[in-house]
Amino acid sequence: MRINRRFTVRTGILLFAVSMSRNAVPAQQLSSSGAVQTSSPDSQAPIVVTLQDALQRARNLDPTYRMALTAAGVAREDHAQSRAALLPSLIYNNQYLYTQGTGLPVAITADTRYIANNGVHEYISQGNAHEVISGFQFADFNRTSAAAAAARANAEVAARGLVTTVVKIYYAEVVARRKYANAQSATDEAKRFFELTQKLEQGGEVAHSDVIKAQLTANDAQRALREAQLAMDSTHLELAVLVFPNFNQNFSTVDDLRLPPPLPPMQEIEQQAKAKNPQLYAAMQSARAAGLEVLAAKAAYLPTLTLDYFYGIDANHFALHSPSAEGLIPNLGYSASATLNIPIWNWGATRSKVRQSELRREQVQIELSAAHRKLIADLKSFYAEAEGAKIQLDVLQQSADLAAESVRLTSLRYQAGEATALEVVDAQNSLVSARNNYDDGEARYRLAIANLQTLTGIF
Numbered sequence: 052m053r054i055n056r057r058f059t060v061r062t063g064i065l066l067f068a069v070s071m072s073r074n075a076v077p078a079q080q081l082s083s084s085g086a087v088q089t090s091s092p093d094s095q096a097p098i099v100v101t102l103q104d105a106l107q108r109a110r111n112l113d114p115t116y117r118m119a120l121t122a123a124g125v126a127r128e129d130h131a132q133s134r135a136a137l138l139p140s141l142i143y144n145n146q147y148l149y150t151q152g153t154g155l156p157v158a159i160t161a162d163t164r165y166i167a168n169n170g171v172h173e174y175i176s177q178g179n180a181h182e183v184i185s186g187f188q189f190a191d192f193n194r195t196s197a198a199a200a201a202a203r204a205n206a207e208v209a210a211r212g213l214v215t216t217v218v219k220i221y222y223a224e225v226v227a228r229r230k231y232a233n234a235q236s237a238t239d240e241a242k243r244f245f246e247l248t249q250k251l252e253q254g255g256e257v258a259h260s261d262v263i264k265a266q267l268t269a270n271d272a273q274r275a276l277r278e279a280q281l282a283m284d285s286t287h288l289e290l291a292v293l294v295f296p297n298f299n300q301n302f303s304t305v306d307d308l309r310l311p312p313p314l315p316p317m318q319e320i321e322q323q324a325k326a327k328n329p330q331l332y333a334a335m336q337s338a339r340a341a342g343l344e345v346l347a348a349k350a351a352y353l354p355t356l357t358l359d360y361f362y363g364i365d366a367n368h369f370a371l372h373s374p375s376a377e378g379l380i381p382n383l384g385y386s387a388s389a390t391l392n393i394p395i396w397n398w399g400a401t402r403s404k405v406r407q408s409e410l411r412r413e414q415v416q417i418e419l420s421a422a423h424r425k426l427i428a429d430l431k432s433f434y435a436e437a438e439g440a441k442i443q444l445d446v447l448q449q450s451a452d453l454a455a456e457s458v459r460l461t462s463l464r465y466q467a468g469e470a471t472a473l474e475v476v477d478a479q480n481s482l483v484s485a486r487n488n489y490d491d492g493e494a495r496y497r498l499a500i501a502n503l504q505t506l507t508g509i510f
Contacts, residue, residue: 099305100294100305102307105293106213108295109293112296113216123206126201129199132195136188141178143177144176144179145175146176148174170367173367174365179360180359182358183357187351189350195340197343198336200332201334204336211505214504214505215498217293220289220290220293222497223286224283224286224304225494227285228283228304231276231280234276234279235279237272241271245262245265245268247265248261248472257472288300311493315510320430320503324506328506330506331422334419337419338419340415341408341411344412345405345412349405354392358388358389362383366382368382430506436499437502443495444492447488454481457478457481457482458481462475
């Protein structure tokens, strides 16, 4: 009878090996509170957010990324304005001028007291084609083109950085749910093991020290469960802030960590980094813009040609014709002017501006050199991190499998009276730790890939 009871009670230990070798509660089915998702006609189904959905939502909400897009748009409009400055402008002027007359009858004189105007009444209604030709405009046109290209590259840098942020937070939420599921299973098994040791103690089969150890383990499992709950809720809220404009918490994520992306060989990564690295391209365009800024500043030493062509009315009567002693004379006419401004002296202001632009060019060239060195270092570092994380995945998976097997074998030994409660508890803790480490390893590999793609783009 004692043997049968011992076999029946200790068979519960084997359930731990079976339950922990599987996911007792799939991570995908856990809500933010850790409860199992159930279909209820009265509750609204949570929104399922994939990684791509999270990326798209974050692009519309992230202020840093939107700021980079705004800067790119402003730079593009600056280039459009500099292009427009190279072309003639057309405006239409309408003006009425009144000047006090001499007081004499018009038949005697039509002169004014002030010579600023051509008569007591003067009407101006004419179009003006205006063009300014200077070296500054051509240099500034090219400078704004380079600045716009640099701004677009910086926007791409911000976009790739946002991908890294989203990947980190997204998979932190996924891993937190996995760890909660592991902690929940460990808590249940620790409770069952504690109840088992109490029954065995009552039957005189184990010492009271086994009960104490089992109770301590159950208490630690409860504390770990609360910490896992807190971590899961925290990552869930952090992701909600990132992807929802109205702070919606009723959503679930898709656990796709079991499908890791491949890691291309280093030679292919280097080729993609040289061709598709936005940081290096932005630095190159900034250096080009700084060089053109120097040319624009030096253009102030050169003459500026201004051309104007007027057509319309500039007469004492607002009409197509004006009366005169000879009859009606036409008021419509045209005039043209050309002005050549030659700079002579401005107290060294132009020289100072040239020196300013040269200083900025030197600084940008230093930044370009630093960006190139940083690209090489980051490429090697990120690739080594991704490669190491990928290799560790196999080791961590093997450790999780071995830990599950260790729980099974230790449980069998405990059933046969060859193992102690301490060995069972250590095996249980090792299994939970191994599973958590494997989950962290999968998230680490995904983050390493995202960091590497900030330099190379999607591969």
